[in-house]
Amino acid sequence: MARKIGSRYTVHQVIGRGSAGTVWLGEGPDGPVAVKLLREDLASDQVLVGRFVQERAALTGLDHPRVVGVHDMVVDGSDLALVMELVQGSDLRSRLEREGVLTPQAAASVIADVADGLAAAHAAGIVHRDVKPENVLLDLAAPAGPGGAPRAKLTDFGIARLVDAPRRTRATRIIGTPDYLAPEIIEGLEPRAAVDIYALATVLYELLTGTTPFGGGHTGAVLRRHVTENVPPVAGMPDGLWRIISECLAKAPASRLRAAELADRLRELLPSLAGLPPLAVPAQRTPVEEVLTPGEAVYAEADTGTGTHRRRRGPAVPLVPAPSPDSTRDTHTSLRRPSPEELASYAAESRAQRGAAPHGGHRRNRSALVRRRRMIAVVVALVLLLAGAAAAYTAFAAEVPGAGVPVRGSGTCASGPCGP
């Protein structure tokens, strides 16, 4: 079904779908293009439309081989569209889902490409704010890089901020995807270039191990780990890569590498990584309902910070009309910022989750159902343990008169007088 977008573009077929809209294969005056049509509720937000026009120059002006070019931005009736360079290939998330992990050399090469793109953006004063495998496209039409690694391009520049900022209060909202959020964002500081480096190092860790270093479980628990925990070491990780990951996941933004430094350091390492096999990570059973077939779209959703973050998959469907046209709805890139008390209260769950996951991390393609069942099992085990302890204590107290123990700090006894 062909459809006109503005006066210059026609779209034919859906090629992917994200939380902000649907990506179509289209045709423009200069040839094939990818057109991202924003959700209807976003397109009808007048503040967003204003911002869209305002950001046009910055987004269309970013011209770099490692960045997916934005050729045009169209406002046409109820349509709000970004016209992009068409990349022949798949996104990095799909590749990861298919292969589990990449070889160290392929992972380093892909991340060096993305770091090049980020360096250009940062030099132009643009912070991406949503670096993650979904936003890295692999250009299979380009000659392969070192060790046969596909060439990578970063996409969705500024989109997270574009679709969220007009309707959100910066003090209470976080823009980004939980597993990749730098600690300073969670703490409420203004996001600068270093947040993209933190997210990119998280992607590197994920390409090597199949898990993100701080992901898993309740969104609040994930946010808390970013702020308080150190990245768990990984057996078999090449030293050079481990040093880079540790530096780029530093809690202090100023301690992280700059994008150009990161690209250089990774490229220096490439020869030493040649021929190394992927890290041996525990086998992962892919739940039946999560198997991807070619042509399926991958998209993510999360709630407002009080629930789980999960990925959903399904056949790509045209977004006409957009589902749930509700202008107050959260996208996966917008989360409520938790209070310090809330962050602290997520600690218990965080520990339980990390104890259960390989590398202490989170394999993102594990189903939400499995995680929920595990949590229920932990809670049931704790209740049974407490019930058992209470029963044993009652029996002991009944047999031994005066066996009550003082309640700490109260000066009274748990079961009657404390004795002489």
Ligand SMILES: Nc1ncnc2c1ncn2[C@@H]1O[C@H](COP(=O)(O)OP(=O)(O)OP(=O)(O)O)[C@@H](O)[C@H]1O
């Ligand atoms: N320029 C492009 N060329 C070719 N395919 C693209 C292009 N941009 C996006 N796609 C395809 O469309 C899919 C959806 O992209 P989109 O940017 O809407 O969502 P996402 O980044 O996967 O998720 P989200 O927006 O929720 O973060 C991508 O996974 C990719 O397969």
